[in-house]
Each structure stands twice: as structure tokens, then as C-alpha cells.
Amino acid sequence: MEQSSFQDEQTVRHQFDSLCKLALKSEVINYEKHMAYRQKYEVMLSELSEKELSRLFIMEEHEMETHRFQVLGYDIEVKDALIAEALQTLTEKKRNVVLLSYFMDMSDADIAREMNLVRSTINEHRRRSLELMRKNMEESANEKK
Incomplete structure (x- = not known):
């Protein structure tokens, strides 16, 4: 079994x-x-x-208040109103240096060549411009409070 x-x-x-x-x-x-x-x-x-x-997505851009600046034949668009306002307080040379440097990603040497200036002058313009912009933006922010 x-x-x-x-x-x-x-x-x-x-x-x-x-x-x-x-x-x-x-x-x-x-x-x-x-x-x-x-x-x-x-x-x-x-x-x-x-x-x-x-084709997989649609990017919808709403009409925003943009500010346009003409610099050496470039049409540069700034979407942030606070930055645009601070840029408008600068002299034309200083504004051009900031716009070319930060919005067009140009180096100091390239900007100096385009503007017929010395590279160290471009560096100094940018440094002073940023200080002035910071000061103007802080004042503007304090006024809104």
C-alpha cells in the first residue's frame, strides 16, 4: 500500500x-x-x-506687460516690471551693459568689442549698474509695503 x-x-x-x-x-x-x-x-x-x-503640448502665453529695449541692433524683451523699472533708471551705457550681459549672455570682451570700450570698463559699468538696480528695487519694494 x-x-x-x-x-x-x-x-x-x-x-x-x-x-x-x-x-x-x-x-x-x-x-x-x-x-x-x-x-x-x-x-x-x-x-x-x-x-x-x-506637438505633445501647447504653451499658452498670456499677454503680459513686457518692456522692450533696443541695444546695438538687438531687441531685448524684459518681462519683469520691477527689473525693467530699475533698468530705466540707469544711464544708457550702463543699461546696455546689463542687458547685453544678462539677457544676451555676452561676455565682457564681446560687449567691449561691440561698444568700443575697454573690458575693465564694462566690468565696472556692470558692477555699478547692479548696485544701483538693487538699491532702486529695494526702495520700490519698501514703497509698496
Whole structure:
């Protein structure tokens, strides 16, 4: 009787192993189908071109009060009213140095070349301009309080 019970137990184990293998094979097939579907219909964002990326969203810009400054043929737009107000208090040379430096990302040497000045003069104009702007912006902020 022990032999029969051992054989029944072996049969049940083989049946269970067979069922597990069948389930795993089925899962592999489902996974491979899913991955094939994803590969066919999905693309990583990093693989999209600029044109394709731009179609995925809309950037809505509201009409904001902007201030425009003309500097050496460049049209520079300043969106922050407080900064624009502080820039308007500067002399034209100092304003031009700040705008070219911070809004056009030009180096001191490039600005000096464009304005026919010495590089150290540009550095000094920028330093003094920032001090004046800071002072004007602080005064403006204190007045609003």
C-alpha cells in the first residue's frame, strides 16, 4: 500500500510540475506579445524629434506687460516690471551693459568689442549698474509695503 501511495504522490507532483510549466509558458507568451505591442506603438520621449515633441503640448502665453529695449541692433524683451523699472533708471551705457550681459549672455570682451570700450570698463559699468538696480528695487519694494 505504501508503494501505491508513493506512486500517487509522484503522479500528483508531476501533474503539478506540468501545470506550473504550462502556466509559466503562457505568461512568457503574454509578456512577449505585450512587449511587441509596446515596441510597435510606444516610443520613448528621448527618441522623439523636436517637431514631434512640440506637438505633445501647447504653451499658452498670456499677454503680459513686457518692456522692450533696443541695444546695438538687438531687441531685448524684459518681462519683469520691477527689473525693467530699475533698468530705466540707469544711464544708457550702463543699461546696455546689463542687458547685453544678462539677457544676451555676452561676455565682457564681446560687449567691449561691440561698444568700443575697454573690458575693465564694462566690468565696472556692470558692477555699478547692479548696485544701483538693487538699491532702486529695494526702495520700490519698501514703497509698496
